[in-house]
Amino acid sequence: METLSADDLTSLLDLPGSLATRMGITLIEASPERVVGTMPVEGNQQPYGLLHGGASCVLAETLGSVGAALHAAREHGGIAVGVDINATHHRSARSGVVTGVATPLHLGKSIASYEVVVTNSAGDRLCTARLTCAIRQP
Template sequence: METLSPDGSTPALDGLGSLAARMGIEIVEATPERVVGTMPVDGNLQPYGLLHGGASCVLAETLGSIGAAMHAARTHGGYAVGVDINATHHRSARSGVVTGVATPLHLGGSIASYEVVITDSAGDRLCTARLTCAVRRP
């Protein structure tokens, strides 16, 4: 099981990407079985002052993709690419930090699917997303 090193790096997290950095996403925990990350609400708002639904999707895809990439690397030295994401937005946030937790629904040889639950600082569920990634061999 691959986890974050003390400096926060891991091969699946190398090159996390400029979008995730621009959104302020920080990875707290990462294994193929559980990926946790946070994102500030500030800077990720839509015109009505609410957390942008697209920002929630970016967080969900980032977390699920990290888990899928770690799974692909662990199983056959491969990589993963997203093929489908869907999200249900239950409520929104105006401030603070949101936390996403990605857990696998299926970890196979060609497909990895994750459920990502995003909550606010009070623990209220804001969004439930599902990400499916194709697992590719090198």
């Protein structure tokens, strides 16, 4: 299992105008088997001051897509594109940083699926998401 360096992780998301950059998402760890990232609640809230459910989905899709892309590149020299995401929001947050952990449910030749669990700093589960990516040849 190959894990990317901090510089490699930064280059995955640090593109001008990227949504992950605008949302403040930071990758902590990335391999096809596990992707970990954080996102601040501040700036990603809905009008009631709670973490926006869409922000949790952006975090989940970012982390799962990174894992799927690493799998596609390692196994097939390909790329990954998201085709489905669903999320259940269990509770919310008003401040702090949330952490997402993406782990694979299936790593195949044409499909990669990840479960992404988003938690607050106390370890409470805020959101459970499932992302499916199609693996394509470049």
